[in-house]
Amino acid sequence: MSDVLVRASDVEKTYGSGELAVPVLKRISLEVRAGALVLLMGPSGSGKTTLVSVLAGLLRPTAGHVELCGARISELSESKVAAVRRRHLGFVFQSYNLFPALSALDNVAEVLRMKGFAPREAEQRAADALDRVGLGDRRTHRPGELSGGQKQRVAIARALAGDPALIFGDEVTAALDTRTALKVMELLRAQVTPGRAILIVTHDRRLEQYADHVIGLEDGSVVESKRSAPDAAQAGAMT
Amino acid sequence: MRRIALLSLAHDRGKLVASLAGVAFAATLVVGQIGLYVGFLESSSAVVRHAGGDVWVMARGTAVVDNGERLSAGSRAIVASHPCVARVRALVMAFLPLRKPDGSLEAVQVVGYEPVADPVLPWSLARGLPQDLHGPGRVAIDGLDVRKLQIGAEPLGAVLTVGTEEVYVAAVTRGIRAFTLAPYVFAEIDTARRLARMGGDQAYFWLADLARPECRDDVIAAVKRHGDLDAHAREEFRRMTENYWVAGSGAGTALGFSALLGLVVGAVIVGQTLYAVTKEHLRELATLKAIGATPGEVVSFVTWQAAVLACVGGGLGFLFAYLLATGTAGVGLVIVLSPTVLLIGAGAVLTMCTVAAIWSIRAVLTLEAAEVFR
Ligand SMILES: Nc1ncnc2c1ncn2[C@@H]1O[C@H](COP(=O)(O)OP(=O)(O)OP(=O)(O)O)[C@@H](O)[C@H]1O
Numbered sequence: 001m002s003d004v005l006v007r008a009s010d011v012e013k014t015y016g017s018g019e020l021a022v023p024v025l026k027r028i029s030l031e032v033r034a035g036a037l038v039l040l041m042g043p044s045g046s047g048k049t050t051l052v053s054v055l056a057g058l059l060r061p062t063a064g065h066v067e068l069c070g071a072r073i074s075e076l077s078e079s080k081v082a083a084v085r086r087r088h089l090g091f092v093f094q095s096y097n098l099f100p101a102l103s104a105l106d107n108v109a110e111v112l113r114m115k116g117f118a119p120r121e122a123e124q125r126a127a128d129a130l131d132r133v134g135l136g137d138r139r140t141h142r143p144g145e146l147s148g149g150q151k152q153r154v155a156i157a158r159a160l161a162g163d164p165a166l167i168f169g170d171e172v173t174a175a176l177d178t179r180t181a182l183k184v185m186e187l188l189r190a191q192v193t194p195g196r197a198i199l200i201v202t203h204d205r206r207l208e209q210y211a212d213h214v215i216g217l218e219d220g221s222v223v224e225s226k227r228s229a230p231d232a233a234q235a236g237a238m239t
Numbered sequence: 240m241r242r243i244a245l246l247s248l249a250h251d252r253g254k255l256v257a258s259l260a261g262v263a264f265a266a267t268l269v270v271g272q273i274g275l276y277v278g279f280l281e282s283s284s285a286v287v288r289h290a291g292g293d294v295w296v297m298a299r300g301t302a303v304v305d306n307g308e309r310l311s312a313g314s315r316a317i318v319a320s321h322p323c324v325a326r327v328r329a330l331v332m333a334f335l336p337l338r339k340p341d342g343s344l345e346a347v348q349v350v351g352y353e354p355v356a357d358p359v360l361p362w363s364l365a366r367g368l369p370q371d372l373h374g375p376g377r378v379a380i381d382g383l384d385v386r387k388l389q390i391g392a393e394p395l396g397a398v399l400t401v402g403t404e405e406v407y408v409a410a411v412t413r414g415i416r417a418f419t420l421a422p423y424v425f426a427e428i429d430t431a432r433r434l435a436r437m438g439g440d441q442a443y444f445w446l447a448d449l450a451r452p453e454c455r456d457d458v459i460a461a462v463k464r465h466g467d468l469d470a471h472a473r474e475e476f477r478r479m480t481e482n483y484w485v486a487g488s489g490a491g492t493a494l495g496f497s498a499l500l501g502l503v504v505g506a507v508i509v510g511q512t513l514y515a516v517t518k519e520h521l522r523e524l525a526t527l528k529a530i531g532a533t534p535g536e537v538v539s540f541v542t543w544q545a546a547v548l549a550c551v552g553g554g555l556g557f558l559f560a561y562l563l564a565t566g567t568a569g570v571g572l573v574i575v576l577s578p579t580v581l582l583i584g585a586g587a588v589l590t591m592c593t594v595a596a597i598w599s600i601r602a603v604l605t606l607e608a609a610e611v612f613r
Pocket residue numbers: 015016022024042043044045046047048049050051203
């Protein structure tokens with residue numbers, strides 16, 4: 001697999017059709033390379049969520065191409081795209097999306113089982129992932145017994161456990177207070193490896209300090225794309 | 240996915256209990272109604288099934304065992320004259336008035352038979368032996384009819400006035416109750432003929448035991464050549480009798496309708512629960528879809544829950560039906576829980592849970608993975 005994990009070429013996305021057509025993405029081209037934490041920023045309604053959905057193969061572009069982890073997903077069938085996501089992607093969400101009935105360990109392990117790991121190995125990897133996000137002592141707790149920051153860390157463990165090449169996150173810190181939000185970003189920052197990239201959607205300027213690259217979106221078009229030097233003190237630091 | 244599905248189902252105790260109760264209720268109702276239906280069928284044709292005889296000979300046009308007519312003296316010889324007929328037995332099935340101690344009348348059905356080694360009649364005795372009915376004026380009544388006939392605490396030896404004759408109870412049958420609700424009074428043939436004021440060579444039915452079963456149709460054809468006689472294989476006459484009472488009376492339709500109602504109520508309760516549990520987990524399920532779960536995997540979230548509800552709820556329902564059947568046996572309501580009845584019940588419960596799962600399955604299948612970011 002080349003260095004580029006996801007590449008969009010002239011991607012357009014229009015919701016609806018005819019009179020009611022809403023053009024949301026306008027000829028967007030961008031790349032995300034391995035080893036980077038990329039922030040996708042922009043005002044509300046600028047199309048950030050739509051763009052990340054298209055990049056992750058959850059939505060089909062109306063025009064243009066998307067290459068995800070070496071596959072031209074805009075030309076693949078639904079099930080083939082799902083297979084690409086299953087193999088290479090992890091997701092983190094604003095609202096955590098954890099199964100309330102399952103323990104932290106099960107929430108991570110069940111996804112690994114779904115990805116094809118044997119039950120024992122899934123459990124082992126899930127335990128390791130929880131250790132890595134600092135929740136080794138909360139394995140048996142259910143989401144209802146965890147704080148927002150802890151829930152988000154379980155979600156990050158779930159995204160990490162399958163060893164994905166690319167992790168997508170949308171407003172992952174929006175539901176958290178500043179201190180916790182920054183801790184979660186530190187944690188994500190620490191998960192960037194030479195073979196892995198993380199793409200985070202946000203409109204929180206404070207998160208820029210953790211990014212290698214910032215893409216600005218406005219009204220469906222890329223208006224800026226700049227390198228950003230992550231604060232050395234923050235990068236890699238973890239409690 | 241099994242683990243996720245089952246833990247999620249168990250997470251909300253209230254909903255789980257409600258839907259298990261729904262399935263159990265529906266299963267009890269369905270199995271109970273079918274069992275009751277089969278019980279009706281069996282009790283309506285009990286005499287035909289237990290009295291034996293390969294070919295039943297009767298007055299032309301007889302449609303049911305309870306509405307026979309007296310056959311002439313010569314007809315026995317006609318049946319016996321066929322070379323394949325090994326034995327002919329007389330059967331009396333006569334409705335007669337019984338005068339109760341308080342002076343009121345009750346119709347009873349006198350079943351008169353020729354005692355033979357096989358089959359033994361009456362077929363189920365609670366007290367006394369078949370031999371106790373040897374000798375004039377001895378009858379057997381059912382334990383369930385003791386109160387109705389206003390017999391005291393000790394039925395054995397009680398005197399009954401049937402027609403103008405007095406007989407006494409020499410044995411008590413167990414759970415032999417007619418679909419017509421007229422109490423059966425079993426008596427050997429001579430006593431029965433005396434009660435019904437019949438000649439010594441008359442009967443309502445002639446039961447022919449054949450030397451070889453292959454000649455059955457031939458015997459039937461030979462009997463039918465006599466204009467006033469009719470003949471049917473026993474199985475055929477059993478079916479005719481069951482149809483006459485159960486299908487003809489609308490009892491089958493009524494029972495079928497309430498069974499269907501039970502299924503509909505059960506399907507709604509189960510459907511509601513499955514849908515509620517699914518709806519509560521749509522975000523998580525969308526997450527699984529985003530991570531790459533196949534349609535089959537997300538559907539199995541619903542199907543595992545439906546399967547557990549069907550099996551556990553259905554099992555409970557069958558248990559309740561069993562308790563119901565044992566409980567009602569004492570009051571003469573026969574609920575037959577044969578393997579066939581249970582199989583049909585299981586099929587109905589499974590179908591019900593499948594139908595109930597359809598909405599939820601639709602919901603998870605049409606769920607867009609992109610919804611996770613909304
Ligand atoms: N399913 C849809 N059908 C029609 N229009 C949609 C749909 N989803 C989003 N839109 C429209 O597309 C535009 C971009 O939406 P999107 O959610 O991508 O913005 P966003 O940048 O993520 O905003 P926010 O920061 O508020 O989350 C909005 O105008 C929205 O109304």
